[in-house]
Amino acid sequence: AQSVSQHNHHVILSEAASLELGCNYSYGGTVNLFWYVQYPGQHLQLLLKYFSGDPLVKGIKGFEAEFIKSKFSFNLRKPSVQWSDTAEYFCAVNAMTTDSWGKLQFGAGTQVVVTP
Amino acid sequence: DVKVTQSSRYLVKRTGEKVFLECVQDMDHENMFWYRQDPGLGLRLIYFSYDVKMKEKGDIPEGYSVSREKKERFSLILESASTNQTSMYLCASMKGRETQYFGPGTRLLVL
Numbered sequence: 001a002q003s004v005s006q007h008n009h010h011v012i013l014s015e016a017a018s019l020e021l022g023c024n025y026s027y028g029g030t031v032n033l034f035w036y037v038q039y040p041g042q043h044l045q046l047l048l049k050y051f052s053g054d055p056l057v058k059g060i061k062g063f064e065a066e067f068i069k070s071k072f073s074f075n076l077r078k079p080s081v082q083w084s085d086t087a088e089y090f091c092a093v094n095a096m097t098t099d100s101w102g103k104l105q106f107g108a109g110t111q112v113v114v115t116p
Numbered sequence: 117d118v119k120v121t122q123s124s125r126y127l128v129k130r131t132g133e134k135v136f137l138e139c140v141q142d143m144d145h146e147n148m149f150w151y152r153q154d155p156g157l158g159l160r161l162i163y164f165s166y167d168v169k170m171k172e173k174g175d176i177p178e179g180y181s182v183s184r185e186k187k188e189r190f191s192l193i194l195e196s197a198s199t200n201q202t203s204m205y206l207c208a209s210m211k212g213r214e215t216q217y218f219g220p221g222t223r224l225l226v227l
Contacts, residue, residue: 009156032213044159044206044218090158094213102147102213103174106158 006107023091139207
């Protein structure tokens with residue numbers, strides 16, 4: 001079975017610091033990759049996604065992620081975080097098999113706290 | 117914008133009760149999903165449906181069933197609720213194999 005691993009469960013950083021969240025997956029074939037974010041009290045929403053093409057993808061709110069196929073990784077970055085980036089971040093992978101039906105495998109999530 | 121709504125934000129039930137969680141999407145998506153979200157475990161897929169009256173088991177289907185009588189509505193049923201089903205339940209919908217859009221979630225407490 002495929003698995004998705006997020007390296008950190010909790011991250012605490014100050015405003016203006018840079019953020020990088022790691023994500024690795026185990027499936028060796030073609031994948032669609034996603035980062036979702038859940039702000040306190042809000043529903044899960046899409047930050048960015050990668051289907052094909054340029055492995056460096058830009059999302060909303062200044063986030064970007066880089067797909068490195070050889071490392072099975074899809075790390076999320078933001079150069080300068082704000083207090084409003086406090087949230088839980090989830091990496092998700094859709095293994096493009098014939099029977100996957102677009103099912104997503106999620107990582108355990110990373111709780112990010114940004115202090116003023 | 118895609119809108120996915122769930123019938124309740126918070127629900128308290130007693131052990132052994134039958135529980136219905138409803139999800140409605142307004143974008144004519146053929147695929148719908150039910151997940152549960154638990155701290156430290158991320159989201160785990162319970163069931164999904166790729167068409168009306170069609171359903172497939174996800175990773176943790178035990179203790180749950182689903183119903184999809186209309187394209188826009190996907191229901192999750194706990195036949196006999198147990199305390200280990202206390203969780204946040206998230207519904208999602210998706211067109212083709214593109215992006216899943218999530219509802220606000222139902223936080224269920226089983227006493």
